[in-house]
Structure formats: structure tokens, C-alpha cells
Amino acid sequence: MSFVKNAAAGxxxxxxxxxxxxxGVANAQPVETTPDGxxxxxxxxxxxLQAVPTDAAAATAGALCASAPEDVNALAEQVDAxxxxxxVCAGLPGGDLMLTQNVSAEAEQPETATAPDDAxxxxx
Numbered sequence: 001m002s003f004v005k006n007a008a009a010g011x012x013x014x015x016x017x018x019x020x021x022x023x024g025v026a027n028a029q030p031v032e033t034t035p036d037g038x039x040x041x042x043x044x045x046x047x048x049l050q051a052v053p054t055d056a057a058a059a060t061a062g063a064l065c066a067s068a069p070e071d072v073n074a075l076a077e078q079v080d081a082x083x084x085x086x087x088v089c090a091g092l093p094g095g096d097l098m099l100t101q102n103v104s105a106e107a108e109q110p111e112t113a114t115a116p117d118d119a120x121x122x123x124x
Contacts, residue, residue, distance in 0.1 A: 044095025
């Protein structure tokens, strides 16, 4: 009879560990883009400026693309607000010049759930 009790207790404890680990994964939230006034500038697949203010990004992109900084600033503010990438100009030697939303390092790495450590428990 003790074998049945141990098996039932093991199943309950094992299930609870899996359940609590699953809660950590279920509560993971997608990266939210909140306007912070900062964007990235990339040419092709290479980021050339990271987390720069929208006005500085507009001036830089405007100079590289021979565009009016006011027009590029509107795109930069849209990228910061919406999080959608915008192409400023195409045909540069390295590829298209893109404005992208900056994402912090904390937001890029999702939290992982950890199971409780069983090293201190006795078998029995």
C-alpha cells in the first residue's frame, strides 16, 4: 500500500512542479514598445547608430539620404510611437537606410522559469 501512496504523492508533486514552471512561461509578455524618444539607424543588416534621439536620427538620416530632416523626423517619431520599421531611402551601397525601434537588452532576453532545486531532499 505504501508503494501506491508514494506513487500518488510523486505524481502530485511532479505535476505541481510542471504546473508552476508552466506558469512562469505563461506569464511571459511580449516586448512592448513604449515611446522613449530613441530609435536605431541601420543600413542593410548593420545598425550604425543605436538608441539615438529622434531628432539626431532625423539629422543623420537626412544627411545620408539628402532628405529634409523635418520629413525624416516625422518618420522617426512614427517608428518610436508605433514600433514599425521605416525605410528612409533605398539604394545606398550597404542597403536601405532604415529607422527601427530601439529595444533594451532586458527586453530582448525573456525571463526563464526555474524549477525548485531537489538537491536538499532525501529519497524515501
